[in-house]
Amino acid sequence: MLFPRTKKIAQQQSWHRTKSTAFGSYNNYLFFISDDSPLDLTETHCKYICILLKPLSAHQQELIQKEFERNLSRLNYFRLDVQETSVTVATYEKMFTFNTQNLYRIMDYCVEVAGLVGATSPTNCQKCDSDKQLDAYDWNDTGRILCKKCYQSINQQITLQQHDLINENKNYGIGFVGSVIFSLPVVALWVVVAVYLELLASVGALIIGFLGKKGYDYLGGKTGVWTPYLLILSNILMVITANVLTLVVGMYQEGYSVGDALYLLQHNSGVRTAFFINMALSFVLSFFIWIQLFYTVKEQDSYIVLAEKMA
Numbered sequence: 001m002l003f004p005r006t007k008k009i010a011q012q013q014s015w016h017r018t019k020s021t022a023f024g025s026y027n028n029y030l031f032f033i034s035d036d037s038p039l040d041l042t043e044t045h046c047k048y049i050c051i052l053l054k055p056l057s058a059h060q061q062e063l064i065q066k067e068f069e070r071n072l073s074r075l076n077y078f079r080l081d082v083q084e085t086s087v088t089v090a091t092y093e094k095m096f097t098f099n100t101q102n103l104y105r106i107m108d109y110c111v112e113v114a115g116l117v118g119a120t121s122p123t124n125c126q127k128c129d130s131d132k133q134l135d136a137y138d139w140n141d142t143g144r145i146l147c148k149k150c151y152q153s154i155n156q157q158i159t160l161q162q163h164d165l166i167n168e169n170k171n172y173g174i175g176f177v178g179s180v181i182f183s184l185p186v187v188a189l190w191v192v193v194a195v196y197l198e199l200l201a202s203v204g205a206l207i208i209g210f211l212g213k214k215g216y217d218y219l220g221g222k223t224g225v226w227t228p229y230l231l232i233l234s235n236i237l238m239v240i241t242a243n244v245l246t247l248v249v250g251m252y253q254e255g256y257s258v259g260d261a262l263y264l265l266q267h268n269s270g271v272r273t274a275f276f277i278n279m280a281l282s283f284v285l286s287f288f289i290w291i292q293l294f295y296t297v298k299e300q301d302s303y304i305v306l307a308e309k310m311a
């Protein structure tokens, strides 16, 4: 998301934008401005102003650093990051008190310092340096100036990846097996904790959820629409196994045989109630992991499109 001041500058300068960055030329230099996530509910928000430059020598980088430090108070910024091909200035945006002047002042100063050390911005394709058929693109939410050829080759790569490469040599079955294997030590630990230490072991459900996902990825489980369901199925099986084992081992300790324990589970209401309460508690805890799975397990959706022009 772009904040109003970033948007305003982008409109004034006829820049392009991605979801979270506005970018374009200002006084012959290439600038990128982005905002901190508005979900971060701190008192102030951050703005990042980045000037893109052709490779700087170590000496040039040092000069830039010194110049900025000299003007720290005047420019009202709190962080500076000088890299080989970029200088990024971070500044606070206080709600309702910030205006575009401060941003322009920082941009003007970037231009001034870049000129002072003899640095220029790249004007050609950022991938192959061609100067033909250039356009502004939005590549996975990053602004890029690319030639048509580079755009086409990136686009083709993304299409290929999405169909095959991401999931090459991966499948759902092996992921499921991985998920179960990684969960088994937790099941064992769960039973030991519950039986011998008499502690509430249902917390193990959370760990099973976590390790199940690790095991799935470790053995090369396929990432797709079925992934969360398979992980949940594996979790459910493991949680049921852990609860049944806890009961059986616990009763075995008290002198019952395994057969007796299973018989009582089926026919004794007291045993059954205790069992189902523990089971329900485990699933309530697992539920939090499951919700997260649906949010985090997604196919990587790479994209490249022409960047939207601001006007």
Ligand SMILES: [Zn+2]
Pocket (backbone or CB within 6 Å): 125, 126, 127, 128, 129, 130, 146, 147, 148, 149, 150, 151
């Ligand atoms: Zn190119």
